[in-house]
Amino acid sequence: MSQNKNSETAPLLEVKGLRQHFAVSRKFTVKAVEDVSFYINPGETYGLVGESGSGKTTIGRSIIRLYDPTSGEIHFDGNDISGRMDKKTKDDLRVNMQMIFQDPMACLNPRQKVADIIAQGLDIHHRYQSQKERTEMVAEILHKVGLSAEHANRYPHQFSGGQRQRVGIARALVMNPKLIIADECISALDMSIQAQVVNLMKDIQDETGLAYLFIAHDLSMVKYISDRIGVLHLGHLLETGTTEEIFSHPVHPYTRSLISAIPNPNPVLEKSRVALQYDYKTSGLDYDAGTLHLIGGTHYVRGTDADLERWV
Amino acid sequence: MEKKEEVLRIENLHISFKTTAGTVKAVRGVNLTVNRGETVAIVGESGSGKSVSAKAVMGILAKNGVIDQGRVTLSYYRSPQEKVTREILEMKKEEIRRHVNGKRIAMVFQDPMTSLNPLIPVGRQIMEGMIWHYNTPKEEAQKKALELMELVGITDAEKRMKNYPHQLSGGMRQRIVIAIALACDPDLLICDEPTTALDVTIQSRILELIQKIQKERDLSVIYITHDLGVVAKVADRVNVMYAGKIVETGTVNDVFYDPRHPYTWGLLSAMPDLGTNDERLYTIPGSPPNLLHEVTGDAFAPRNKYALKIDSRLEPPMFRISDTHQAATWLLHPDAPHVELPPELRDRIERMKKEAGYHESE
Known part of the structure; x- marks a missing residue:
């Protein structure tokens, strides 16, 4: 829905050759993310x-700078945020990029009232003139996520899982961000509640035009919410393209196995379905040797020239 | 069998x-x-x-x-x-x-x-x-x-x-x-x-x-x-549970192709469907009841748009649909008004049946 309206504008977030390594000991380094590049346009949802x-998850955390990237460039809203940031860039980043975490039980401070949890960002960035204004802002955001103003004086344990996740969304939204990183934000919820939260996120996007980086392992939900998708395996971005491109013409064998593994809620078909098996060790592929190849449109696949010939 | x-x-x-x-x-x-x-x-x-x-x-x-x-x-x-x-x-x-x-x-x-x-x-x-x-x-x-x-x-x-x-x-x-x-x-x-x-x-x-x-x-x-x-x-067989009770039970084909309880309808509709490109997911409104409080009537009634008046007073018994299929909802009572499946779900089940080549007689 947003490809046409944003085709001329610059991307909101651009990640180029991101590497994130963690040194476990002097001899051993975990290469969590290797040479990942993608971009997100304003008002778009990118599913990882x-x-x-x-x-x-590491990519999400590197982008919001909970980690210091080992190498690579991250441009957000016209600023380079991959290296040392000056105060203004940092403040911009902290306001315009927000995160929703996976576990709604663990990400809210149990000793703070919901109003204080939501208003923490407002407090830090001095976004209100009076206490009255602060209360109003909190009430407004609570209303937006489908809670009521009375909920502001409650503690997190007084809410159900779905409501807590709404509080998490409210906390991210209150700063009017341009990008929200949603890290497995529905995995911990029940199915009927998952649908409620996904719909809420879509409604808010239609209203405010923010962009999402939607991180998940559930492909069927990702298909619903995303405009474009990136498929990751072992730290490498193997395939990226629009949702349509990925789901109708998956090229990489890993993507194919992922799509084949989505359960189909149709008992007669599902009983006879066998998922494709994919094992990196026996597949004979070397992710490090591959490069991104353009298949068509915005559809890129990582592989060597020989691999690509076999797949296409 | x-x-x-x-x-x-x-x-x-x-x-x-x-x-x-x-x-x-x-x-x-x-x-x-x-x-x-x-x-x-x-x-x-x-x-x-x-x-x-x-x-x-x-x-x-x-x-x-x-x-x-x-x-x-x-x-x-x-x-x-x-x-x-x-x-x-x-x-x-x-x-x-x-x-x-x-x-x-x-x-x-x-x-x-x-x-x-x-x-x-x-x-x-x-x-x-x-x-x-x-x-x-x-x-x-x-x-x-x-x-x-x-x-x-x-x-x-x-x-x-x-x-x-x-x-x-x-x-x-x-x-x-x-x-x-x-x-x-x-x-x-x-x-x-x-x-x-x-x-x-x-x-x-x-x-x-x-x-x-x-x-x-x-x-x-x-x-x-x-x-x-x-x-x-x-x-082989499915039991759908809600608020401490089994509300629908049947073979897997009964429940997926011929669901009778509104809660089962909700569950089936809420699944993301890879076959369609709907903009919105169906959701069951509200959240499950708190079982600290005594439940009178049908526990699902507050979230059920098909709820009848009797649902708030009396808990529905299990109604028999076939030898293998039962559901606990007053909608199955002979005197209840006839309620159609939600149209989106009906289309979806029709499509699923067609894809699977499934016929009622089986």
Whole structure:
């Protein structure tokens, strides 16, 4: 929905050759993210999928600078945020990029009232003139996420899981960010609640035009919410393109196995379905040797020239 | 479906928990039977009482849990000729531990990180049950553990025996947990969200593995899950639970192609559908009831747009739809107004039937 309106404008977030390594000991380094490049346009949802350990959460955390990237460039809203940032860039980043975490039980301070949790960003960045204004801002944001103003004086434990995740979303939204990183933000919720939260996120996007980096391992939800998708495995971005491109013409064998593994809620078909198997060790692929190849449109696949010939 | 031999029968099970805030009626009258070699799924949201029912069967309820009433009957063969039928709820805890847990009923828990002992090599954890229940000599147990690890698809089993849980990946750990569960040749395997903590690719492998073993050993399996995709893949019969009660039960085809309870409609509609490009997902409004408070009438009524007046006063009984299919909703009463399936769901089911080549007569 947003490809056409944003085709001329510059991307909101651009990640180029991001590497994130963690030195475990002098001899051993975990290469969590290797040479990942992608971009997100304003008002767009980019879905990052991959199994656990593929580095999707690490990418999110590197972008919001909870980690210092080992190398690579991250441009956000016209600023370079990959190296040392001056005070203004840092403040801009902290206001315009927000995060929603996976576990709504763990990410809210149990000893703070919901009003204080939500208003923490407002407090730090001095976004109100009076206490009355602060209360109003909190009430307004609570209303937006489908809670009521009375909820402001409660503590997190008085809410159900879905409501807590709404508080998490409210906390991210209150700063009017341009980009929200949603890190597995629905995985911990029940299915009927998942749908409520996904719909809420879509409604808010339509209203405010913010962009999402939606990190998940559940491909069917990612398909629903994303405009474009990136598939990660072992720290490498293997395939990226629009949702349509990825789902109708998956090229990389890993993407194919991922898509084939989505359960189909149709008992007769599902009983006879066998998921494609994919094992990096036996596949004979070398992710490090591959480069990104353009398949068509915005559809890129990582592989060597020989690999690509076999797949296409 | 020639001979049906019952392995487990749960009748009118009621369980409550005493908490500081009051008594929570977590399970309010559950009936369930499991036949030999059959796979039964229990589907429901968290807090619907599905795990609690399974734990009651294993005699491992939390300390504040009380079984108010009900019967749980387990049938098994002590030897090929001698069939034994026992009332689990009348047995002492030690007795259940000695004769049922692990030996007759084994359980696979959700999180393989927490269900393994981090201080003991996985090989010894597989052997533990055999040695404890059957006094198997160590060498023999070791041999059997190796076989089991190969059965669950662990390569290099001999080396892996000596590994500690933290040295294995999540999928490998869940395989070990399944190997432990199978070590004593149980009659019934209860899988409590066995794949929720795992990735989709590994999920389908684990499910296929359990299916394969089930066929080889004529094992009965109860799946507890909230994922309808998993249910569609593995289950023969489905029980949909809501607020401590089973609201719809039937074969997997009954429930997926001809759902009757509005809650089942909601669950089926809320699944993301890869076949369509709808902009919005269907949602069931509101959230499940707090079982601290006494439920009068149909527990689902406040979230149900098809609710009738009677729903707020009287709890609906199970209405029979066919020999295999039952649902608890007043909409099935002969005097109830005729309610059509929501159009989106109807289209979706029609499409699913067409894709599968399924006809009513089957």
